[in-house]
Amino acid sequence: MINGVKVKKLVKHCDDRGFFAELLRDDEDILERFGQASMSMSYPEVIKAFHYHEEQDDVWFFPSGNAQVVLHDIREESETAGATDVYYMGEDNPILLLIPKGVAHGYRVLGTRPATIIYFTTKSYNPADPDEKRIPWDDPGIGFDWNTQNR
Known part of the structure; x- marks a missing residue:
């Protein structure tokens, strides 16, 4: 697992009646501080990748649909620099994932239904000075194969 x-x-x-689940509490050791909560929906097979932040951490949760989430550690000082992790998240595997600043991240929607992501950040978005750096989804330096492998 990538350090952090x-x-x-x-x-x-x-x-x-249904179910209740706590997602994130301020008394858990997950976020240093809380900045913003956001939500997005993406259609099947859409790839949203890659980006990273220099100043904020993210927490991701997919309440509906399923996604393949890819992390790549671009922090030069990290013990796991250059490592890539893959997580399968969504309604079939309900987990929260903390993505530390300096770790590139993205996802691909799996299956035939859209996926919804709810995410929390330690800083609010500033359109005048966004803390969001982009890397192409097919960047050769990361070299991730987004195709589903038949096994």
Whole structure:
């Protein structure tokens, strides 16, 4: 696992009305501070990758649909510099994923249904000076094969 990445298995409390699950609490050791919560929906097979932040951490959660999430550690000082991790997240595997600043990240929607992502950041978005650096989805330096492998 890339140094600094945290995974929290979520607990669903179910009854005849549906379910409740706490996503993120301020008394957990996940975020240094809380800045913004956002939500996005993407259609099947869409790839949104890669980007990274220099000043903020992200926490990702997919409440509907499923996604292949790819992280690549571009932090030169990190013990895991150059490492790539893949996580399968969504309604079939409800987890929270902390993505530290300096780790490039992106995802591909899996299956035939759209996926919704809810994400939290330690800083609010500043359109005048966005903390978002882009890397192409097919960057040869990362070299990730986004195709599903038949095994």
